[in-house]
Structures are given as C-alpha cells and as structure tokens.
Amino acid sequence: MKTYTVTAERAGTAWHVRVPELNRLTQARWASEVEGMARDLIEAMTDADQDSFDTVVRWQLPENAERHLERSRELAKAAAAAQEEGAAEYRLAAKALHDEGLGSTEIGRVLGVSRQRANQLISS
CATH class of the missing domain: 1.10.10 (Arc Repressor Mutant, subunit A)
Known part of the structure; x- marks a missing residue:
C-alpha cells in the first residue's frame, strides 16, 4: 500500500496542505480537515480509491511551538x-x-x- 507524506502549514486563516509526491497543494480551514483534504486531493490526482493508500501528516509549526513541544518531549x-x-x-x-x-x-x-x-x- 502506498503511503503519501502530507505537510500541513498554517497560512493566515487556513492550512496549506501539500502532497510533495504529487507536487500539489490544497487548503483546509481546520486542522481536523487536513487529512481528509489531502486524501481527496490524492484520490482526484491519481484515480486511486482512498482505501488503497495511506497518509502521514507532518505538521509544520512555528519555531516557538516546536521548541516548546521538544521541551515537553524531553520532560x-x-x-x-x-x-x-x-x-x-x-x-x-x-x-x-x-x-x-x-x-x-x-x-x-x-x-x-x-x-x-x-x-x-x-x-x-
């Protein structure tokens, strides 16, 4: 089963959702919509059923949030x-x-x- 890596980065009031393997971008308003939007994009671009692939979302967060998350993991x-x-x-x-x-x-x-x-x- 193919796995697509999806990157999600906040841009203004939306999330930019990128699928680098397809060199495509879509948007989601809420973080809860990111994976669904990515899956819809992959399905539309590849004609593959959504059951035939997996996605892994990589959240690209602001540096200060990443720093706090890393400290949290250490603690x-x-x-x-x-x-x-x-x-x-x-x-x-x-x-x-x-x-x-x-x-x-x-x-x-x-x-x-x-x-x-x-x-x-x-x-x-």
Whole structure:
C-alpha cells in the first residue's frame, strides 16, 4: 500500500496542505480537515480509491511551538525514567522489609497495598 507524506502549514486563516509526491497543494480551514483534504486531493490526482493508500501528516509549526513541544518531549521522557526508577526503589523497599522478616501482610499494611501486591513486589 502506498503511503503519501502530507505537510500541513498554517497560512493566515487556513492550512496549506501539500502532497510533495504529487507536487500539489490544497487548503483546509481546520486542522481536523487536513487529512481528509489531502486524501481527496490524492484520490482526484491519481484515480486511486482512498482505501488503497495511506497518509502521514507532518505538521509544520512555528519555531516557538516546536521548541516548546521538544521541551515537553524531553520532560515526559525524564518523567517516565523517574517513574521507572521510583517503582524500582519501591520494590527494593518491599524486599528490604521482607529481608527484615516482615510478612507480605505486614509489608502491605506498611506500604499501603494489598497483601497480594506486596507478594508481587517482593517476588519481582
């Protein structure tokens, strides 16, 4: 199945929707219309049914928005890493309590989880 790359860039009050493979441009008023307009354009220019191809939209945003999005991605990645590290430390805390002789019921009570979850933590 052929995949067309579509670029969408804001131009005034509309989105310019380009299909570089066809060297064609159309417009959409709303971002939600971009893919549909691109698919209509591709269908009209190639006589291909819309079920016979895919599209990938690449949004071309202003530099300041791109900068904020990149920072957001960096922070989300750091947050995921911190969450993973926090979960590992939580498991280590459960294992340390187990090593001190506490049973899963007591560990669950201390950590605020069920006995079953405490068992999962100390066995992982």
